[in-house]
Amino acid sequence: MSYVPHTQEEIGQMLKIIGISSVEELFKDIPKSLRAKSFDLPPGMSEFEVTGRLKKLAAKNATGLVNFVGAGFYDHFIPAAVDALVSRSEFYTAYTPYQPECSQGWLQAIYEYQTIICELTGLDVSNASLYDGGTALYEAAMMAVRSTGRNKIIVDSGVNLIYRTMLYSYTSNLSVEFVEIPVVHGQSSRDELVKHLDDKTAAVIMQNPNFFGAVDDHSDVVEKVHKFGALAIASVYPISLGMLKSPGEMGFDIATGEGQSLGIPLSFGGPYLGFMAAKQELVRQMPGRIVGATVDTDGKRGFVLTLQTREQHIRREKATSNICSNEALCALRAAIFVALIGKEGLKELAEHNYRNAEFAKDTLSKVSGVEVKRSSPTFNEFTILLPRPANEVVYRMIEKGFAPGFPLGKFYKGMDNYLLVAVTEKRTKEEIRKFSDSLEAVL
Numbered sequence: 001m002s003y004v005p006h007t008q009e010e011i012g013q014m015l016k017i018i019g020i021s022s023v024e025e026l027f028k029d030i031p032k033s034l035r036a037k038s039f040d041l042p043p044g045m046s047e048f049e050v051t052g053r054l055k056k057l058a059a060k061n062a063t064g065l066v067n068f069v070g071a072g073f074y075d076h077f078i079p080a081a082v083d084a085l086v087s088r089s090e091f092y093t094a095y096t097p098y099q100p101e102c103s104q105g106w107l108q109a110i111y112e113y114q115t116i117i118c119e120l121t122g123l124d125v126s127n128a129s130l131y132d133g134g135t136a137l138y139e140a141a142m143m144a145v146r147s148t149g150r151n152k153i154i155v156d157s158g159v160n161l162i163y164r165t166m167l168y169s170y171t172s173n174l175s176v177e178f179v180e181i182p183v184v185h186g187q188s189s190r191d192e193l194v195k196h197l198d199d200k201t202a203a204v205i206m207q208n209p210n211f212f213g214a215v216d217d218h219s220d221v222v223e224k225v226h227k228f229g230a231l232a233i234a235s236v237y238p239i240s241l242g243m244l245k246s247p248g249e250m251g252f253d254i255a256t257g258e259g260q261s262l263g264i265p266l267s268f269g270g271p272y273l274g275f276m277a278a279k280q281e282l283v284r285q286m287p288g289r290i291v292g293a294t295v296d297t298d299g300k301r302g303f304v305l306t307l308q309t310r311e312q313h314i315r316r317e318k319a320t321s322n323i324c325s326n327e328a329l330c331a332l333r334a335a336i337f338v339a340l341i342g343k344e345g346l347k348e349l350a351e352h353n354y355r356n357a358e359f360a361k362d363t364l365s366k367v368s369g370v371e372v373k374r375s376s377p378t379f380n381e382f383t384i385l386l387p388r389p390a391n392e393v394v395y396r397m398i399e400k401g402f403a404p405g406f407p408l409g410k411f412y413k414g415m416d417n418y419l420l421v422a423v424t425e426k427r428t429k430e431e432i433r434k435f436s437d438s439l440e441a442v443l
Contacts, residue, residue, distance in 0.1 A: 011023070062398055062403075064401070065398065065401055065402060065403040066401060066402050066403070066427070066431050066434075066435065067266075067403045067426075067427075068402065068403060068404050068405050068421050068422055068423065068427070068435060069403045069404075069405055069406055069422060070213075070380075070381045070405075070406065070420065070421075070422025070424075071160070071162075071211070071381075071406040071420055071422070072133065072160045072162060072163075072211075072237075072258055073258065073260050073261075073266055073272075074237075074239070074260070074261045074266075074380075074422060074424055075266060075422075075424050075426055076239065076261050076263075076349075076424050076425065076426065077424075077425060077426050078263050078264075078265060078337065079263075079337070079340050079341075081336070081340055082263045082333055082336050082337050082340065085336050086329060086332050086333050086336060090105055091105075091106070091109070091329070091332055092329070101302075101303075101304055101305070104302060104303055106328070107291050107303035107304070107305070108303050109331075109332050109335060110128045110129075110289075110291045110303075110328065110331060110332075111291045111292070111293060111303050112335050112339070113126075113128070113129065113331045113332065113334060113335040114126040114127070114128065114290070114291060116334070116335055116338045116339070117275050117276075117277050118277055120238055120241045120246070120277075120338075121236065121241070121246055121247050121248055121255040121277040122246030122247060122248020122249050123247060123248045123252070123254075123255055123277035123278055123279060124277075124278065124279050124280040124283075125277065125278055125279075125280055125282075125283045125286065125290065126275065126276060126277040126278075126290075127276050127286050127287065127288045127289060127290050128288055128289040128290060128291055128328070128331065129259070129273055129274060129275060129276075129288070129327045129328070129330065129331040129334075130256075130273075130274030130275070130276055130287070130288060130323060130327070131270075131272075131274050131323075131327060132258060132270060132272045132273065132274045132327075133160070133162075133163055133235065133256065133257050133258030133259075133260075133272070133274050134160075134162055134163040134165075134166035134167070134258075134274070135166065135170075135274050135323075136256035136257065136258075136274030136275060136276045137159075137163045137166070137167055137205065137233070137235055137256050138166055138167050138170045138171070139256075139274075139276065139287045139288075139321055139323065140203075140205075140233045140254045140256045140276060140278075141153055141167060141171070141176070141202075141203060141205065141233065142171075142174075142287075142320075142321070143231075143254060143278070143282060143285045143286065143287070143320070144202040144203035144230070144231040144233065144253075144254070145176060145202045145203075146285050146320065147202075147231060147282060147285050148202045148203070148229065148230065148231065150199075150200050150201060150202035150230070151175055151176050151177055151200070151202060152176075152177045152178075152179065152198070152200040152201045152202055153176060153177070153178050153179070153201070153202055153203050153204075153205060154178075154179045154180075154181060154193060154196050154197070154201060154203070154204045154205070155167070155178055155179070155180050155181065155204075155205045156180075156181050156183065156188045156193065156204075156205060156206045156207065156210070157180050157181060157182050157183055158183045158186070158187070158188055158206070158207055158210030158211050158212060158214065159205055159206065159207040159210070159211065159235055160207060160211050160235065161211060161411050163207075163235060164180075167205075177200075179196050181193050181196065183210065183212065183214075185373075185375040185376065186210070186212040186213075186214045186373060186375055186376055186383060187210070187214050187216055187375070187376045188206060188210070188216060188218070188221070190220070190221055193206075193221055194221070194224050197224065197225065197228045197230065198228065199228060199229065201225075201228055201230040202230060202231065203225075203230055203231040203232065203233050203254075204221070204225045204230060204231075204232055204233065205233045205234075205235065206218050206221065206232070206233070206234055206235070207234070207235040207236070208234060208235075208236055208237075208240075208244065208247075209237055209240055209244075209378065209379045209381065211420075212373075212381075212382075212383050212420065213378040213379060213380070213381030213382045213383065213420070213422075214375075214376040214377070214378060215240075215244060215376065215377045215378055215379055216376070217245055217250065218232075218234070218250050218252075219245075219249075219250045219251055222250055222251040222252055223251065226251070231253040231254060231282075232251065232252045232253050232254075233252065233253065233254045233255075233256070234247040234250070234252040234254070234255045234256070235255075235256055235257055236255055236256075236257045237257060237258075237261065237379070238257055238259060238261055238262055238275070239261045239262075239346075239349060239350055239353060239380075240350060240353075240379045240380075241346075241350070242346040242347045242348075242349055242350025242351070243347060243350040243351055243354065243379075244350075244379065247277075248277075253278060253279050253282060254276065254277070254278045254279075254282065255276070255277045255278070256274065256275065256276045256277075257274075257275055258272060258273070258274065258275075259272065259273030259274065259275045259330065259331075259334045260272045260273060262333070262334035262337045262338060263333040263334055263336060263337025263338075264330055264333050264334070271327060271329075271330055272327070272330065273327045273330035273331060273333075273334055274327070275334075276288075283307070284307070284320075285320055286307070286320065287320050287321030287323045288321065288323045289305055289307065289308050290305070290306050290307040291303055291304070291305060291306065292304055292305075292306030292307075349425060350379075352425040353379065353380035353423070353424055353425055354379055354380060356380065356423045356424070356425060356427055356429075356432070357378060357379065357380040357381065357382060357422075357423040359423075359429060359432060360382075360421065360423045360427070360432045360435075360436075361374070361378075361382055363432055363433060363436045364384060364421070364435075364436055364439070366436070367436055367439055367440045367443065368440065368443070369386065369387035369443050370384055370385070370386060370387075370439065370443070371384065371385040372384050373385060380422060380423050380424060381420060381421065381422040381423070382420075382421055383408070383418055383419070383420055383421070384405075384418070384419050384421055385417055385418055386417045386418070386419055386443065387417070387443060388417065388443065389407075389409065389416050389417055390405075390407035390408065390409060390416065390417055390418060390419040391407045391409065391410075391416075393407075393419065393439070393442055393443070394407055394419070396442040397438060397439065397442055400438040400441070400442070401438075402435055402438055404419065404421070404435065404439065405419040405420050405421040405422065406419065406420040406422075407419055407420075408420055
């Protein structure tokens with residue numbers, strides 16, 4: 001069964017209009033040696049047959065696992081009101097609204113989102129969101145390069161490895177020099193960070209909590225960064241800001257992060273939400289869009305796109321980024337989520353995460369052969385050392401109904417037996433105890 005919507009007559013008419021005689025002519029500029037000789041495709045199927053086939057494939061996935069995996073993306077509870085409100089037809093588009101001043105509701109929603117991000121991070125201005133946490137961190141790095149006129153960036157290796165990979169990939173042809181500083185016992189090496197600071201440094205990038213879950217106060221490092229005229233960039237986990245010192249309180253110039261934990265479900269990498277906030281003096285270096293409040297000729301309050309800094313809106317060489325959109329629908333989810341739980345609710349949520357993780361630490365530390373790493377305080381994620389390779393343990397635990405954590409050996413040399421465990425408010429004490437019992441049985 002063919003899924004091509006056009007008849008041969010319609011195809012012939014289109015070819016005639018563009019002045020060629022066959023579809024093959026469309027590909028004449030591609031050498032024959034590079035073209036596929038044939039496509040080994042199975043016979044077409046009906047919609048009913050395709051649906052059945054996909055259901056069988058989907059059934060092979062391990063679903064319903066009790067989730068202890070984090071590594072930057074977390075299994076948080078999402079109130080039903082988030083889905084109900086964001087699904088309203090007035091909002092339900094995944095793309096950026098165009099002719100935006102006609103969409104006052106959308107602009108106000110984004111304005112509220114920006115306000116929330118500023119409140120969370122303790123910084124002055126926020127844009128209307130970015131694609132994800134890694135993209136946001138890249139954009140922050142390029143803001144620092146433009147603002148300082150320098151091209152050296154110091155990166156703490158406690159920054160999420162996915163973000164670092166994206167950062168290095170995106171800048172591979174941009175003449176940016178990176179110096180990566182190893183972590184010591186799961187924390188930033190202050191001496192190493194400071195040692196590499198010089199008058200060529202554009203920025204220092206740190207993360208809190210870092211990839212290993214370690215919590216730190218970087219105020220002292222930020223102060224030293226500023227003495228060299230460089231910018232300090234923080235990558236942060238937004239839920240943790242319910243109880244931890246904010247980037248603004250530590251003196252950071254730019255804060256970015258992954259907003260998935262703010263009411264966005266886990267979904268194999270996306271769609272997610274990158275957020276960014278910065279000090280006021282950097283506002284014209286920010287990528288994407290910024291919504292502002294104003295009054296019209298009748299004195300009524302209204303909302304406008306105050307800044308649009310991509311190449312489609314201003315002269316190409318003046319653009320700060322080629323970011324083409326914001327994650328409008330995901331940003332709306334985040335705004336609704338935070339508005340629903342409120343300031344005190346966010347504090348309670350953060351404390352619940354912290355207490356659950358501490359309970360899990362104590363419980364797992366009683367398992368024979370397991371060592372819970374306690375060299376630094378953590379939020380809701382921590383590292384354990386196992387007596388055998390973590391990869392093997394993960395597969396055995398999946399058989400028992402648990403996604404037990406993130407094995408670190410594939411990405412960090414010498415850490416084959418280390419497992420990164422995340423515990424959110426959704427994990428009950430009963431689940432944690434069963435997790436512990438299953439782990440002991442596997443080991």
